Amino acid sequence: MKDRTVMRLSLAGLVLGCTTSQAGTLPAIPESLRPPATEILALELAAKGVQIYECKARADEPTRFEWTFKAPEADLFDRAGRRIGKHYAGPTWESDDGSKVTAAVKSRDNGPDSSAIPWLLLEAKSTTGSGVFSRTTSIQRAHTAGGNSPAETCSEAQAGQVSRIAYSATYYFYVPKP
Template sequence: MATLLGIAALAYAEVPARPEVPEAITAPAGEQVMFRARASGAQIYVCGRGADGKSQWTLKAPEAELRDDQGALIGHHAGGPSWRHQDGSEVSGKAVARVESPDADSIPWLLVTAVSHEGNGAFTRVTSIQRINTLGGQPPPAATCDPLKHKGKEARVPYRADYYFYAPAGNTPRN
């Protein structure tokens, strides 16, 4: 019986509280945190020319593993942006707000609104995602991109972040 209770406790681990964030990226009222995932991976940039004709590194896509608070792999983050859980569920979104990271060498903090879902599982009811506590991930200096010599060259810049997944209040939190 004790083993069964222990398994049940792990399945419904304590849900983190809403993080304190700038107002611009606060999740909508009526949503609650379902769970937090710790991401570790890379922001992938491509060398080319910007609209102004100047050399620049442009974001191609993120590529990161998502882990729970105990360090267990729970999914992956990729371009779109999208998040795929180990249970097969997936959510894709669109960034609707951003604030600069307190660390100038780190990518901005974001509020993302879900635009589509696949599968049935942990990400099925997700409506908003926050990316906060970023570390790294900024593009290389523009001077290192020469489109005449390196057009299409990719640079993988390591980054870490916390992602908070929200759903309408009253949904059972799971990860």
């Protein structure tokens, strides 16, 4: 398998690390991506990493090939710019304090940048540990930059090739209201 990194971050993606908001204040998010009213914003983290795609035969047409999303791989940073965890397949967010949350997509919105991966609302499926992610019930992915599948097509000759596309995003973690 050939592995390559494609760096396609926009200036907006580089500035993302400077984004701040007050915990408990809802970010500017489309209504379809809002968590239930019974939840409050507890944590905002910037993610910087890659979206990993693999060239595979299409399930519905095995003689045609396409880039298929495999997994995210990103570091998570707090508002002070300190790395506090990682994001990977599952999708899972894991803090350096040992807590984890695994979630599933509940809804999506294309967001304002068509060259970036969609914005998402995810629902927690499981949590472990007693740290920052232990009470998470919903997660929003917003303010994305980059991360879309490769623009070039893939073919049978490239089957199994992996492409790592740079992305950044802000993740908002929600917990039940007290």
